[in-house]
Amino acid sequence: MKKGMILLLSAVLMISMTACSSQDDSNTSAIYTAGTYTGSSAGHSGDVMVEAVFSDSAIEAVKIDASNETESYGGAAVEELTTQFLDAQSADIDGVTGATETSEAAKRAMQQAIDQALGTQKETAELTDGTYTAKASSYGTKGQMEGEVTIEDGKIKDIVITSESDSQTGQWFGVAQEKLIPRIIEAQSLGVDSITGATTSSGAIKSIVSQAIEQAGGNPDDWYGKVEKASDKVTLEGYDVIVVGLGGSGILSYAAAADEGAAVFGIEAAGEIGGNSVSTYGPMVVNSKNLNELYNNGENNIDADEVYQTWIDYVESEEKADVIYRTVYENGEIMDYYMDNFDFSFDGKAFGGESGFLPSFVKPEWDKEWIVFTADEDNTKWYDLGPDKLWQFQNALDKAKAMNEKNDYMVELTADELIFDEDGNVVGVHAVYHDGTEYEIYGKTVILATGGFLGNDEMMEEVFGSTIHAIGDTVNKGTGIEMGLSAGGTTYALDTLPMTHISQIPNLIKDDSLTADEKTVLTSMALTTDVSALKEDGSFYQNLDDTGTSEGDSSELTVGIVYAPGFHYYNIYSQEDIDNIRTNGLSETQAASAPIALTSGGTVQAGEPIETIDHIMEVGIETKNVYKGTASELAEQLGMDKETTIASLGDDETVYYLVECAGYAYGTVGGLDVDVNCNVLREDGTPIENLFAVGQDSEGVENVGGKPYTPWAGQAQMWMFVSGKIAGETAANVALNN
Ligand SMILES: Cc1cc2nc3c(=O)[nH]c(=O)nc-3n(C[C@H](O)[C@H](O)[C@H](O)COP(=O)(O)OP(=O)(O)OC[C@H]3O[C@@H](n4cnc5c(N)ncnc54)[C@H](O)[C@@H]3O)c2cc1C
Numbered sequence: 001m002k003k004g005m006i007l008l009l010s011a012v013l014m015i016s017m018t019a020c021s022s023q024d025d026s027n028t029s030a031i032y033t034a035g036t037y038t039g040s041s042a043g044h045s046g047d048v049m050v051e052a053v054f055s056d057s058a059i060e061a062v063k064i065d066a067s068n069e070t071e072s073y074g075g076a077a078v079e080e081l082t083t084q085f086l087d088a089q090s091a092d093i094d095g096v097t098g099a100t101e102t103s104e105a106a107k108r109a110m111q112q113a114i115d116q117a118l119g120t121q122k123e124t125a126e127l128t129d130g131t132y133t134a135k136a137s138s139y140g141t142k143g144q145m146e147g148e149v150t151i152e153d154g155k156i157k158d159i160v161i162t163s164e165s166d167s168q169t170g171q172w173f174g175v176a177q178e179k180l181i182p183r184i185i186e187a188q189s190l191g192v193d194s195i196t197g198a199t200t201s202s203g204a205i206k207s208i209v210s211q212a213i214e215q216a217g218g219n220p221d222d223w224y225g226k227v228e229k230a231s232d233k234v235t236l237e238g239y240d241v242i243v244v245g246l247g248g249s250g251i252l253s254y255a256a257a258a259d260e261g262a263a264v265f266g267i268e269a270a271g272e273i274g275g276n277s278v279s280t281y282g283p284m285v286v287n288s289k290n291l292n293e294l295y296n297n298g299e300n301n302i303d304a305d306e307v308y309q310t311w312i313d314y315v316e317s318e319e320k321a322d323v324i325y326r327t328v329y330e331n332g333e334i335m336d337y338y339m340d341n342f343d344f345s346f347d348g349k350a351f352g353g354e355s356g357f358l359p360s361f362v363k364p365e366w367d368k369e370w371i372v373f374t375a376d377e378d379n380t381k382w383y384d385l386g387p388d389k390l391w392q393f394q395n396a397l398d399k400a401k402a403m404n405e406k407n408d409y410m411v412e413l414t415a416d417e418l419i420f421d422e423d424g425n426v427v428g429v430h431a432v433y434h435d436g437t438e439y440e441i442y443g444k445t446v447i448l449a450t451g452g453f454l455g456n457d458e459m460m461e462e463v464f465g466s467t468i469h470a471i472g473d474t475v476n477k478g479t480g481i482e483m484g485l486s487a488g489g490t491t492y493a494l495d496t497l498p499m500t501h502i503s504q505i506p507n508l509i510k511d512d513s514l515t516a517d518e519k520t521v522l523t524s525m526a527l528t529t530d531v532s533a534l535k536e537d538g539s540f541y542q543n544l545d546d547t548g549t550s551e552g553d554s555s556e557l558t559v560g561i562v563y564a565p566g567f568h569y570y571n572i573y574s575q576e577d578i579d580n581i582r583t584n585g586l587s588e589t590q591a592a593s594a595p596i597a598l599t600s601g602g603t604v605q606a607g608e609p610i611e612t613i614d615h616i617m618e619v620g621i622e623t624k625n626v627y628k629g630t631a632s633e634l635a636e637q638l639g640m641d642k643e644t645t646i647a648s649l650g651d652d653e654t655v656y657y658l659v660e661c662a663g664y665a666y667g668t669v670g671g672l673d674v675d676v677n678c679n680v681l682r683e684d685g686t687p688i689e690n691l692f693a694v695g696q697d698s699e700g701v702e703n704v705g706g707k708p709y710t711p712w713a714g715q716a717q718m719w720m721f722v723s724g725k726i727a728g729e730t731a732a733n734v735a736l737n738n
Contacts, residue, residue, distance in 0.1 A: 029057070030056035030057060031056065031057055031118070032054040032055070032056055032057070032058075032117040032118060033054070033056070033117060033118075033119060034054055034055050034056045035053075035054060035117065036051060036052070036053050036054075037051075037052055037054065037112075037113040037114075037116040037117050038050065038051045038052075038109075038112075038113060039052075039108070039109035039110060039111065039112025039113040039116075040109050040112070041104075041105040041106075041108035041109045041112070041191070041221070041224045042105055042189075042190065042191035042192075042193075042224050042227075043066060043068070043101050043102045043104075043105035043106070046067075046068020046193070047068055047105070048064065048065070048066045048068070048102055048105035048106050048109055049064070049065040049066075049109060050062065050063070050064050050065075050085075050106060050109035050110045050112075050113055051063040051065075051113070052085075052110065052113040052114070052117070054113075054117040058089060059085065059086060059089050059114075061086075062082045062085045062086055062110070063082070064078045064081055064082055064106055064109075066078050066102055066105075066106070077095075077096035077099035077102050077103060077106075080096050081093070081095070081096060081102075081103060081106045084096075085106075085110055090114070091107045091108075091110035091111040091114055092107070093107065095107065097507055097623070097624055100203070101194075101203050101206075105224075108221045108224060111221065122222075124218075124219070124222045125217055125218045125219055125222070126154050126217070126218075127151045127154045127155075127213060127216035127217060127218045128151070128216045128217045129151050129152050129153065129154070129216075130150075130151060130216060131148050131149070131150045131151075132148070132149050132150075132151070132211070132212035132215040132216060133146065133147070133148050133149075133162075133212075134146070134147060134149070134207070134208045134211035134212055134215070135147075135208070136203075136204040136205075136207035136208050136211070137204065137510035137511060138164065138165070138173070138200055138201050138203075138204035138510070139172065139173070139200040139201060139204075140164065140165035140510070141165075141508055141510060141598050141599060141600055141601075142165045142516070142599070142600060142601040143163070143165035143510075143601075144165065144204075144510055144511060144512075145161060145163065145164050145165065145173075145201070145204040145205070145208065146161070146162050146163040146164075146208075147159060147160060147161040147162055147205065147208040147209075148160045148162055149208060149209050149212030149213075151212070151213075151216045155188055156184060156185055156188060156209065156213075157185070158185070159181045159184065159185065159205065159208070159209060161173075161177055161181075161205065161208075164201075171272060171274070171278065171390055172197060172198040172200075172201055172272070173198065173201040174272075175195055175197065175198045175201075175270075175271040175272045176194075176195045176198035176201035176202045176205055176271070177201075177205070178271075179195050179271050179412075180192065180194070180195050180198075180202050180205055180206075181205065184205075184206070184209060187225070187227045188223075188225070189223060189224060189225040189226075189227055190206050190209060190210060190220065190223045190224050191223075191224040191225055191226060191227050192227050193227075193434060194206070195270075195271040195412075196269050196270050196271060196412060196414065196434070196475055197269070197270025197271050197272060197275075197473065197475045198270070198271055198272075199474075209223075210223070229435060229436030230433075230435045230436040230437045231436060231437075232436075232437045232438070233437070233438045233439075233440070234437060234438070234439050234440070235439075235440045235441075235442070236265065236439065236440070236441045236442065237441075237442045238263065238406065238442070238443075239263050239264065239265045239406070239441065239442065239443030239444070240257070240262035240263045240264065240443060240444050240445065240731075240732060240735035240736060241253075241254075241257040241262045241263070241264045241265075241443060241444070241445050241446075241447060241728070241731045241732055241735055242264075242265050242266075242267065242428065242429050242441055242443040242445070242446045242447070243257070243264060243265070243266045243267065243409075243446075243447045243449055244267050244415045244429055244446065244447065244448050244449060244450055244479070244480055244483070245267070245268065245269070245275065245415075245448070245449035245450040245451055245476075245480060245695075245697075246266045246267070246268035246273040246274070246275070246397065246409060246411075246449070247273075247274060247275020247276055247277045247278075247449060247450075247451050247473075247695065248274070248275060248276070248277025248278070248393065248695060248717065248720045248724070249277070249449045249451075249694035249695025249696075249697075249719075249720040249723055249724045249727075250266060250268075250275070250447070250449030250694070250695070250724075251266075251273065251274075251277075251393050251396055251397050251400075251724070252338065252396070252694075252720060252721060252724025252725060252728065253447045253449060253692070253694055253723075253724045253725075253727045253728035253731070254266050254397060254400050254409070254728065255338070255341075255342050255396050255397070255399070255400040255724075255728065256337075256724060256725045256727075256728025256729045256732070257400075257447075257728040257729070257731055257732040258400035258401070258403040258404055258407055258728075258732075259341060259400065259403060259728075259729075259732075260728070260729055260732035260733060260736065261403075261404070261732065261736060262404070262731070262732035262735055262736060263404050263406040263407060264400070264404070264407050264732075265407070265408055265409065265441055265443060266397070266408070266409030266410070267409070267410060267413050267414075267415045267429060267431050267441065268409065268410065268411045268412075268413065269411075269412070269413065269414040269415070269450075269475050270411060270412070270473075270475050271411055271412055272390070272411060273390075273393060273394065273397060273409075273411060274389075274390045274393050274394075275451050275473055275475070275476070276451055276472045276473045276476070276666060276667055276696075277389075277393065277695075277717065277720060278389045278390045278392075278393055279389075279472075280373070280389070280716075280717060281358075281370070281372040281373070281713075281714070282346060282370065282371050282372040282373045282714060282717060283335070283370070283371065283714045283716075283717035283718045283720065283721055284331075284369055284370050284371075284712060284713060284714030284715055284717070284718040285301065285302075285331065285332065285335055285357070285369070285370070285371050285714070285718070286301070286302055286304050286307055286328055286329070286331045286332050286718075287300045287301060287302065287304060287331075287332035288301075288331075288332040288333075288335040288336050288339070289332065289333075289336050290335070290336045290339050290340070291332075291335065291339075291346060291356065291357075291371060294346075294356060295356030295357055295368075295371075296356075296357065296368060301357055301368040301369070302366055302368060302369055304328055304329055307328050307366075308324065308325060308328045308329070310363070310712075311324050311328065311702070311710060312324065314704070314710055314711075315702075315703060315704040315710075316704060317704065320492070320701045320702065322675075322676045323674070323675070323676050323701045323702065324702055326676055326722065326726070327702060327718060327719060327722045330722060331718055331721065331722055334721050334722055334725045335721060337725060338396070338721060338725070342395070342396035342399055342400070343392070343395055343396065343399070344373075344392055344396065345373070345374040345392065346371045346372060346373060346374060347371075347372050347373065347374040347375060356371055357369060357370065357371055358370040358371070358372070358713065359713075360712040360713050361711055361712060361713045362711045362712060363712055366712065369712060369713065369714070370712075370713040370714040371714070373389040373392060374392070375389070376391070377391060397409065410433070410439075412433060412434035413431045413432070413433050413434075413439060414431055414432050414434075414479075415429050415430070415431040415450070415479060415483070416430055416431065416432060416479065417429075417430045417483060417486065418430070418446065418483045418486055418487055418691075419440060419442070420487075424488075425690070426446055426487050426688070426690055426691050427442055427443075428440060428441050428442035428443055428446075429441050429443075429446060429483075443735070444690060444734070444735035444738055445690040445691070445692065445731040445732075445734050445735045446483075446690065446691055446692070446731075447678075447692040447693070447694060447727050447728065447731055448480035448481075448483055448484055448672065448680070448691070448692065448693040448694070448697045448698075449480065449693075449694045449695050449697060449724075450476055450477075450478070450479045450480030450481075450697055451472075451473060451475075451476035451480075451667060451695060451696045451697065452476050452478065452481075452667045452668035452669070452670075452671060452695075452696030452697060452699070453476065453477060453478030453481060453668050453671075454468075454470050454472050454473065454474060454476050454498065454665055454666075454667045454668050455470065455473065455474030455475055455476050455477040455478075456477040456478040459477075459478045459481075460668075463494055463495050463668075463670070464495065464497075464498070464567075465565075465566075466565070466566040466567060467567075468498055468500065468567040468662075468663055468664070468665045469504075469506060469567070469662050469663065469664045469665070470664065470665055471502055471597060471598065471664040471665065471666060472499075472665060472666040472667040473667070476667060476668075476696065478668075480671070480672070480693060480697040481494075481671050481672055481693075481697055484671075484672040484680045484688075484691065484693055484697070485672075487680065487688055487691055488682050488688060489672050489673065489680040489681060489682060489688060489691065489693075490672070490673045490681060490682060490683040491670065491671065491672055491673055491700065492670065492671070492672070492673035492674075492681075492698075492700040492701050493669070493670045493700030493701070493703050493704055493705040494670035494671065494700060494705065495670055495705045495706055496668075496669040496670040496699075496700050496703040496704065496705055496706070496707065496708075496709055497563055497669070497706070497707065497708045497709070498567075498663075498665035498666075498667065498668050498669065499665055499666040499667055499668075499669060499709055499716060500561055500562055500563070500567065500663040500664065500665045500666070500708075501561065501596060501666065502595050502596055502597050502598060502663070502664040502666075503526070503527055503561070503562045503595060503661050503662060503663050503664065504523060504526070504527070504595050504598045504661075504662060504664060505522055505523060505526045505620075505623075505625040505659075505660060505661070505662065506568065506624070506625060506660050506662035507623045507624050507625050508598060509522075509600075509619065509623055509625070513619045513622075513623075514615075514616060514619050515602065516600045516601045516602030517602035517603060517604060518602070518612060518615070518616050518619075519600035519602055520594075520599070520600055520602035520603060520604045521581075521586065521602075521604050521610055521613070521616055522616055522619075522620050522625065522626075522659070523593075523594070523595060523599070523600065524586055524590045524591055524592075524593045524594070524604055525571060525573065525581075525586070525590060525659045526571060526625070526659045526660060526661040526662075527593035527594070527595065527661055528571065528586075528587070528589055528590040528593040529542070529589065529593070530544070530587055530589040530590060531544065531571045531572060531573065531577070532544045532571075532572045533564075533569045533570060533571050533572060533661070534569060534570045534572060534640070534645070534648055534658065535564050535565055535566075535569055535570075536564075536565055536566045536568065536569070536638070536639075536640065537565070537640055537641050537644055538631075538634075538635055538638075538640030538641045538642070538644040538645030538648055539641075539644050539648060540648050541564050541569040541570075542569075543648075561663070561708070562661060562662065562663030563663070563708065567662065567663040567665075568660055568661060568662040568663065569660075569661055570627070570638070570658035570659065570660050570661070571658070571659045571660075571661060572649070572656055572657075572658060573656065573657040573658075573659060574654065574655075574656055574657075575654075575655060575656075575657075577657075578613055578614075578617065578657060581610050581613050582609060582610060582611060582613045582614070583609055584607065584609065585605070585606060585607045585608040585609050585610055586604060586606055586607075586608075586610070587606060588606045590606070591604050591605060591606035591607075592606075597664075598664065617657060620659065624660075625659065625660055626657055626658065626659050626660070627657070627658045627660070628655060628656070628657050628658075629655060629656070630649075630652050630653060630654065630655055630656075631645045631646040631648070631649040631651070631652045631654075631656075632645070632646060632652050634649075634656065634658055638658070666716070667696050667716070668696060669696065669699045669700060669703055669709045669716070670699070670700030670703065670705065671693060671696060671697040671698045671699055671700050672693040672697055672698045672700075673698075673700075673701065674692070674693050674698040674701055674723075675687055676726075677692075677726060677727075677730045678692045678693060678694055678698065678723050678726045678727035678730065679691065679692055679730070680692060680693050680698075689734060690731070690734055690735070692727040692730065692731050693723075693727075694720070694723035694724050694727045695716075695719065695720045695723060695724070696716070698723060699716060699719050702715065702719055
């Protein structure tokens with residue numbers, strides 16, 4: 001590293017200052033050496049490349065390649081970033097909310113291109129030794145991540161995270177901490193890839209280091225040195241069953257296959273096993289002997305015939321009646337199998353209730369329908385929604401791995417395609433390790449368990465016409481579904497609506513610009529169902545008259561379930577409403593409108609004056625959670641239809657506040673079409689005999705396109721257990737008999 005502060009020749013400084021202010025000056029003299037220049041820098045999950053065309057006085061065109069980025073984190077931001085660069089004629093832009101890492105990478109890359117066009121030479125500043133503290137917003141919503149970075153001899157010597165705020169991220173943060181920190185220190189670069197499955201925590205750690213570099217007198221942009229990737233190729237052969245994805249259904253398949261005597265290999269993209277499945281309450285259960293003995297005096301917990309009939313009625317079709325039948329009538333036995341053989345356990349203390357079973361969301365008469373996982377090995381911990389069920393799945397996987405010497409699995413290994421022989425038969429899986437090493441893994445059968453397509457924005461747009469905010473895993477990008485299609489498989493009820501039980505403001509405020517209580521006020525105003533609301537086109541989602549009677553198509557307007565177009569809507573407040581909140585506080589309904597997760601940790605009481613409501617609205621506007629204006633101004637800001645918005649709001653003079661409420665999804669539901677053995681089906685209905693799909697990669701078979709997934713509770717994990725057992729066992733038998 002060279003010594004000295006960043007040196008920009010003074011003449012160049014003058015020139016670049018001219019460049020910033022030159023936009024409107026038609027007599028501008030030459031600033032740049034005209035031409036096309038490129039830059040590149042590490043973004044969220046890969047390099048972001050910028051190619052910029054310069055005339056001698058302006059940036060004429062910008063092309064950003066963020067194809068390595070996760071769509072939901074950055075890919076989608078490209079258009080807006082391009083516009084911002086061209087408008088600003090500079091790399092100094094605001095960036096795109098929700099795509100911070102991509103924006104920052106694009107800014108660094110753009111600056112490199114500008115420097116080349118200016119002909120400037122930079123020297124890297126030396127860092128001043130010391131220990132620096134910084135904070136950054138991470139996944140947690142109750143506070144920011146805080147850390148200390150020690151710089152010694154001008155190098156990053158140590159990174160210690162001193163506080164991380166949210167129990168729900170405990171596991172993911174732990175993986176980022178364990179894997180990312182040593183990699184940054186070893187590479188002396190922030191250009192190392194974020195840890196798959198822990199990208200938000202990884203981004204926060206990088207931000208803390210970046211801030212520390214700045215405090216030490218450096219320029220963080222100089223710390224994104226390229227990290228070389230391996231180009232090795234590894235071949236693994238002789239497996240009976242390959243499981244792609246080691247979330248819940250993958251692990252349960254792995255376990256059942258190993259138990260049958262198969263040699264099994266598991267491929268997991270994230271830095272940790274478990275996927276969505278370790279962040280849940282638990283599965284629906286129909287008559288498990290063990291659980292009935294433990295929690296229901298040995299009595300059946302539910303009438304299986306009634307469950308079966310209700311299910312068939314809900315999906316309005318007998319097309320998959322055989323699959324639904326097996327699920328309902330074999331579920332109890334399958335739960336017992338995993339409890340007896342792989343030590344799964346469930347908790348009698350959930351939500352403080354004495355019975356182990358919980359009632360259904362929508363069928364109160366099913367009062368013992370759902371069960372939650374035991375939260376810790378001693379069964380002493382209070383149950384919490386969050387990834388604290390990992391130990392149960394890790395234990396099952398360890399036990400299954402030990403059943404056969406050849407059994408193995410790898411994390412940070414991302415499967416991307418199936419391998420076929422010359423006759424088109426599936427013979428293995430191609431995957432890439434985080435360091436770039438390519439793997440070809442050969443086996444007789446493959447089980448697809450990649451957890452649906454919530455993280456694939458393109459596919460979400462195609463299927464639903466819109467993306468949705470994610471609380472579930474965005475590692476799950478539909479790879480399993482795409483693999484199944486590549487083998488000739490077809491899909492079933494792919495457009496079953498995503499599992500959405502949480503709503504919140506769209507851009508969670510994680511810094512201290514509002515107190516926790518103020519954040520709660522904003523959330524309550526977004527989630528409440530006692531005000532009228534607009535859809536994204538400006539028409540009413542709900543139009544409440546003075547008596548609170550609703551007109552509009554808000555039949556699903558229930559806290560937590562946002563099935564409005566685009567999975568979001570806007571609650572309407574007039575200035576009078578805001579003044580009323582300042583003086584008289586929120587209504588009972590508003591104050592009670594709390595999300596079941598992603599909370600700020602604050603509280604709000606109905607009827608208590610909210611003196612800081614103007615400040616809350618201001619921060620809401622800054623963070624793009626609240627929009628203020630007349631009907632046509634709002635239509636302009638939000639891309640609504642102007643006439644429709646004016647008609648909904650009644651005139652174009654009155655100023656309104658629109659507070660956005662967005663759905664957050666656990667995951668998608670529809671996937672590959674499978675038969676009663678979880679074999680992937682071709683369009684003609686014939687099975688691909690050595691290819692299986694489980695969990696969210698095939699959950700559509702129990703559902704119906706265009707509707708929410710079956711609205712009792714725990715259906716997803718019920719299918720996870722059932723499909724995991726059936727596919728694991730069948731795949732092992734197909735392999736061992738061939
Ligand atoms: C917060 C939360 C709460 C929930 N609560 C409940 C509940 O109480 N009851 C219920 O029934 N359901 C619940 N669900 C839904 C339920 O968790 C899931 O539907 C179910 O567990 C899905 O299991 P899965 O194996 O299909 O997916 P996952 O468990 O997500 O597993 C998929 C795995 O595949 C990996 N993967 C993805 N792509 C690749 C690739 N290319 N290569 C290798 N690996 C890959 C992922 O990293 C992941 O580990 C909840 C979900 C969330 C997020």
